[in-house]
Amino acid sequence: MKWPFFHPSRGAEMHIEIRSEAFEPYHEVQVYQEKIQATGQYGATAVFVGTMRDFNEGDDVKGMALEHYPGMTENYLKMVCEEASGRWSIIDSLIIHRVGKLWPNDPIVLVAVWSAHRKDAFEVSRYLMEELKSKAPFWKKEFLADGDRWVQHNTPGY
Amino acid sequence: MVIQIRFFASLRERLQLSDCSLPFEASMTVEQVWSKVTNNESLPANLLCAVNMEYVSLQQVVKAGDEVAFFPPVTGG
Numbered sequence: 311m312k313w314p315f316f317h318p319s320r321g322a323e324m325h326i327e328i329r330s331e332a333f334e335p336y337h338e339v340q341v342y343q344e345k346i347q348a349t350g351q352y353g354a355t356a357v358f359v360g361t362m363r364d365f366n367e368g369d370d371v372k373g374m375a376l377e378h379y380p381g382m383t384e385n386y387l388k389m390v391c392e393e394a395s396g397r398w399s400i401i402d403s404l405i406i407h408r409v410g411k412l413w414p415n416d417p418i419v420l421v422a423v424w425s426a427h428r429k430d431a432f433e434v435s436r437y438l439m440e441e442l443k444s445k446a447p448f449w450k451k452e453f454l455a456d457g458d459r460w461v462q463h464n465t466p467g468y
Numbered sequence: 469m470v471i472q473i474r475f476f477a478s479l480r481e482r483l484q485l486s487d488c489s490l491p492f493e494a495s496m497t498v499e500q501v502w503s504k505v506t507n508n509e510s511l512p513a514n515l516l517c518a519v520n521m522e523y524v525s526l527q528q529v530v531k532a533g534d535e536v537a538f539f540p541p542v543t544g545g
Contacts, residue, residue, distance in 0.1 A: 360545050376544070377476065377477055378544070379474075379476055379518075379521070379537060379539070381521050382518060382521035382522075382537070385521050385522070386521075407544060407545075418544075418545065419544070419545050439545060442544060442545050443542075443544065443545040444542070445523070445542060446542060446544050446545075447476065447516075447518075447539060447542050447544075448542055448543065448544025448545070449476060449477035449478070449539070449540065449542065449543050449544070450543045450544070451477075460477060460478040460481075460540070460543075461543040462540075462541065462543070463514075463541045463543060464541070464542070464543050464544075464545065
């Protein structure tokens with residue numbers, strides 16, 4: 311049986327946040343998990359953290375500016391989380407994404423998913439990341455030694 | 469009655485325009501909105517567009533009060 315007929319999540323929670331200040335993703339996961347009501351229900355937590363590199367396409371990158379479309383970005387990510395809750399059996403999901411100025415080694419994005427079993431947590435965290443990378447309205451501008459440049463596109467993760 | 473138009477990222481910089489408005493006209497598509505606000509500039513490859521913060525095609529017909537957004541491929545994450 312395929313979606314929408316298998317194991318939809320019942321009342322899955324989610325939290326989506328756009329941050330303009332630096333954040334510590336592992337601390338966020340810990341704090342968020344402590345607030346999850348379904349203690350004893352989740353057996354799997356999948357965590358993905360995207361971090362800024364100091365190189366891209368053969369060039370040194372000094373920093374970047376991340377822009378988004380306020381409102382549409384949050385709506386889009388919420389829609390994707392809701393869609394995922396219908397296709398997989400998950401308990402909770404957390405997405406935090408940076409905007410503003412970032413420097414190498416700064417965390418850019420956190421995606422964390424809690425589920426009863428690992429299959430759903432692994433698959434949903436991957437699904438949320440791929441949807442975010444390919445459709446959520448964010449744009450990166452890199453600061454190079456000889457000027458700035460917009461990143462042209464994201465490469466597929468599958 | 470107007471429609472609001474927004475541009476983001478490299479497109480905003482190139483057009484030197486972040487937002488503007490147009491008088492509403494019946495049966496106007498997103499593509500026609502683009503032509504009017506850019507003085508018939510050709511459509512960029514891979515242009516993305518949204519109406520009221522949801523992705524739409526260029527053939528989408530706009531309504532009075534809609535917010536139409538144009539932007540390049542997304543590069544978050």
